[in-house]
Each structure stands twice: as C-alpha cells, then as structure tokens.
Amino acid sequence: MxxxxxxxxxxxxxxxxxxxxxxxxxxxxxxxxxxxxxxxxxxxxxxxxxxxxxxxxxxxxxxxxxxxxxxxxxxxxxxxxxxxxxxxxxxxxxxxxxxxxxxxxxxxxxxxxxxxxxxxxTGRYLADMFEGRDHMEIIALVKDEARVFSFIARKEDAMPINELNLPEDSRVMFLYRNEKFMLPEPDSTLKQGDEVMIVTHSKNIEKLHERWNH
CATH class of the missing domain: 3.40.50.720 (NAD(P)-binding Rossmann-like Domain)
Known part of the structure; x- marks a missing residue:
C-alpha cells in the first residue's frame, strides 16, 4: 500500500x-x-x-x-x-x-x-490504564478474518441499526454518543455524530470504507 x-x-x-x-x-x-x-x-x-x-x-x-x-x-x-x-x-x-x-x-x-x-x-488510554484495563486483550480477540470498522453517523444514517443494510457477517457491537459508551439493541436508532463500532469479515472492509469514508 x-x-x-x-x-x-x-x-x-x-x-x-x-x-x-x-x-x-x-x-x-x-x-x-x-x-x-x-x-x-x-x-x-x-x-x-x-x-x-x-x-x-x-x-x-x-x-x-x-x-x-x-x-x-x-x-x-x-x-x-x-x-x-x-x-x-x-x-x-x-x-x-x-x-x-x-x-x-x-x-x-x-x-x-x-x-x-x-x-x-492518549487521555483515554491513560485513564483506562489507571483503572487497570488492558487494550492489548481487546486487540488479541480480533483474530483470523475478523476486523473492526468504525464510522461517524451522518444525517442519513439516523435510522434503526437493523435498517442499515450492513454486509453479511457484520454487526454493530457498540457506539459512543456524546463521548458516552452505549450497547445498542438491533432496533436502537442512530443519531448524527454517533461513533459506531462494527465487527465484520475482512472481505467487507473495502465496501464499508466506500460507504462511510469516501
């Protein structure tokens, strides 16, 4: 690359x-x-x-x-x-x-x-370190063809998560709204500005980038 x-x-x-x-x-x-x-x-x-x-x-x-x-x-x-x-x-x-x-x-x-x-x-990392959280443990969980993708929800993304029409083998795992962690349900509605975290198959990364990061 x-x-x-x-x-x-x-x-x-x-x-x-x-x-x-x-x-x-x-x-x-x-x-x-x-x-x-x-x-x-x-x-x-x-x-x-x-x-x-x-x-x-x-x-x-x-x-x-x-x-x-x-x-x-x-x-x-x-x-x-x-x-x-x-x-x-x-x-x-x-x-x-x-x-x-x-x-x-x-x-x-x-x-x-x-x-x-x-x-x-860096601030988040140091605060998590202070509280004993190990980010390396999370990274170690992402193996084989699993990948993590994130995007910032736009106005047109303000819809229930189950209506996002994500690629196969993709799931919204959690999101941040106003800097606060949220664990959404499939019918939870996104809001503009939400930072959304998706776990997906590696084959979907390019398609997800084209949709949200073009």
Whole structure:
C-alpha cells in the first residue's frame, strides 16, 4: 500500500517508520527543507518540499496511486485544508489530525470522518490504564478474518441499526454518543455524530470504507 504524509512531526515520523518496516511505500510532504534533509538520512521514503495544503503539490504526490493521505502538521487549519484539497483530488482516504476538539464537529460537517484527536486518544488510554484495563486483550480477540470498522453517523444514517443494510457477517457491537459508551439493541436508532463500532469479515472492509469514508 501507499501513503502520503503532509507534515513531518514526531507523530508522522513514528507512523512512517512503522509503515516502512511493514513494506509499504511512503511519501512525505514538508515545508522545512532542513527537516527533509535530516529525515532523508534515516527514512527510506520519498520527500516533496513545499506547502502540503497546496493542490499542485498534492497532485504531484500522485493521488491515484495512494491509499491514504495523512495530514499531520502542527496546524489544525492546514490539516483540514489539506484534507479537503486531497479529497477533491481523488485521494481514497484522508486523515486529518486536529489538536483543538472544537474543530471536530466542523470536520464531521465537512465529511472528514477520519479526523483524529491524539490528545483525546492518549487521555483515554491513560485513564483506562489507571483503572487497570488492558487494550492489548481487546486487540488479541480480533483474530483470523475478523476486523473492526468504525464510522461517524451522518444525517442519513439516523435510522434503526437493523435498517442499515450492513454486509453479511457484520454487526454493530457498540457506539459512543456524546463521548458516552452505549450497547445498542438491533432496533436502537442512530443519531448524527454517533461513533459506531462494527465487527465484520475482512472481505467487507473495502465496501464499508466506500460507504462511510469516501
């Protein structure tokens, strides 16, 4: 698979290192030329120098051959703008990083459902660690062809779960509404903004991405 990164901060570098070890192709777009020169000595990937929110530079990174566009600069507005530009150019999936949670609903309204808030994720992890919860136990349960898929419910998804017309071998297991965990029934109705977690067969992942993360 192929990934393009806008920004070369610590989060981007750590992710790139993991992807390269797993044999994936990576291109990094960075505005700081000295940063590129330093990273080029330790990362075996492609580099483009310039503003990653500019459509011309994103087009040069070849969206047609790219599976993910990660927008991980230190500026929320730049990440959102780069994600919108990337989506308009045909990147299959765009993931903006936002540090200010106030931008979360804006991302949802703009259709950027894969937006991540690293501080919130880390905060949840540390709180769970404090209470003795082991996330590795959950990961270990996902074996064989089982996969976990999540999406943010849109206005058109506001319907009973049993009317979602999910692919075969797919089930809504739980959801978060206003940051609160919910264990729904099949006839429970989704609301816009719900974060829905589905367990499914690996063969369904592409179809689910096309429906909710295009």
């Amino acid at each position: 192929r990934a393009v990164f806008v920004g070369a901060g610590s989060l981007a570098v750590l992710t790139v290192q993991c992807l390269l070890k797993r044999g994936h192709e990576v291109v990094m777009i960075e505005s700081d030329k000295e940063r590129i020169e330093a990273l080029s000595e330790e990362l075996d990937c492609g580099f483009l120098h310039g503003d990653g929110s500019k459509p011309a530079l994103l087009r040069e990174a070849d969206p047609d051959k790219t599976d993910f566009l990660f927008c991980l600069t230190g500026n929320d507005q730049t990440n959102i703008l780069a994600s919108l530009a990337g989506r308009s150019l045909g990147y299959r999936r765009v993931v903006p990083k936002i540090d200010d949670p106030e931008f979360e609903h804006l991302c949802i309204e703009l259709g950027l459902h894969d937006a991540i808030i690293p501080a919130r994720t």
